[in-house]
Amino acid sequence: MKMMTRAVLFAGLALTSLAACKKAPPPPPPEVPAPPPLAFAGLELGKSVDASMRVVAPTDVFGLRDTIYASVATTGVASSAALGAVWTFGDGQLVDSTTVQIQPTGPANTQFSIMKASAWPTGKYKVSISLNGIAVSEKEFEVRR
Amino acid sequence: MANEKPDFSDVTSRVDSTAPIQETPKPAPRTYTVVAGDSLSKIAKKFYGNANSWKVIFDANQAVVGPNPNLIKPGQVLTIPELEGAS
Numbered sequence: 639m640k641m642m643t644r645a646v647l648f649a650g651l652a653l654t655s656l657a658a659c660k661k662a663p664p665p666p667p668p669e670v671p672a673p674p675p676l677a678f679a680g681l682e683l684g685k686s687v688d689a690s691m692r693v694v695a696p697t698d699v700f701g702l703r704d705t706i707y708a709s710v711a712t713t714g715v716a717s718s719a720a721l722g723a724v725w726t727f728g729d730g731q732l733v734d735s736t737t738v739q740i741q742p743t744g745p746a747n748t749q750f751s752i753m754k755a756s757a758w759p760t761g762k763y764k765v766s767i768s769l770n771g772i773a774v775s776e777k778e779f780e781v782r783r
Numbered sequence: 784m785a786n787e788k789p790d791f792s793d794v795t796s797r798v799d800s801t802a803p804i805q806e807t808p809k810p811a812p813r814t815y816t817v818v819a820g821d822s823l824s825k826i827a828k829k830f831y832g833n834a835n836s837w838k839v840i841f842d843a844n845q846a847v848v849g850p851n852p853n854l855i856k857p858g859q860v861l862t863i864p865e866l867e868g869a870s
Contacts, residue, residue: 691801718805723798731788732842734796735864742802752796759789 673715676742678774680711681767691747698779702757706779708750708765715743722768723750728761737768792846813863817855823848830863839864 684693685704693709700706708723722737734752750765758781766776798804815826823837831839841852843864848855855861 691799712802721800725794725796727789727791730838731791732839732864733791734794736796736798738798738800739805740800740802741805742800746800746802748798748800748802750796750798752794754791755793755795 674713676712676714676716676719676769678710678767678769679713679745681765681775681777682709682711683707683765683777683779684709687749687751691749693749698777700758700779700781702760702781702783704758704781705751705753706763708767708777710748710750710767710775711745712740712742712748712769713745717741720768720770721748722771724766724768725752726764726766727759728763733763787850788842788845790845812865815861815863817857817859817861819857821855821857823852823855826861826863831866836866839866 682693682696683698684696684707685700686694687707687709688694691709692711693707706725710721710723712719712721718739718741720737721740722735724735725733727733736750738748740746740748760781760783762778762780764776764778767774813830815830817826823840824834827837827840828834837852840861840863841848844859844861847859847861
């Protein structure tokens, strides 16, 4: 009888410790908020950009031999997005058109630049920025002698 | 009167980004060989469905066409650029 009581006690103890050892189920992972969609955040023009593709000294007046940079800031995430820059002169003469597919995972800067082997014609120019084919910004600038 | 426009054929462009860039090979530009009776308007109508888009072709081919958009010659090979936002 004594033996049996001991056995029951032991079994009970074992069960209790087993239950104590059993870990509580892990809490469900926190809900990850949906990443913000890609959006245009800014456009700056200048004669140079830094390592983060941002214009060093914004300007809208350029010299005859300058390389002209347009830095486009975006926020948000996209698996693939088309960012385009169309450069025009005067009444709309096409100077250059460039589109790039970017895959941003957060805030990003993209720089478009144009240079010319001969001198830029003086006058008014414009750069128009599009995101996935939709115009999002434009800036006018001037080339002066 | 000749339509004197600045020449931007020696313009080069670059693009770079802090975001990863997806490499997409640029499709080869279409070309068209002028035949007798052609005009830039006709060619624009043929490729873009809009004769008024002749200037896009003219701007892209000034080195071939010269300053007068009304004077194209049979045998000239014109580059037909993609229209912006046409995709």
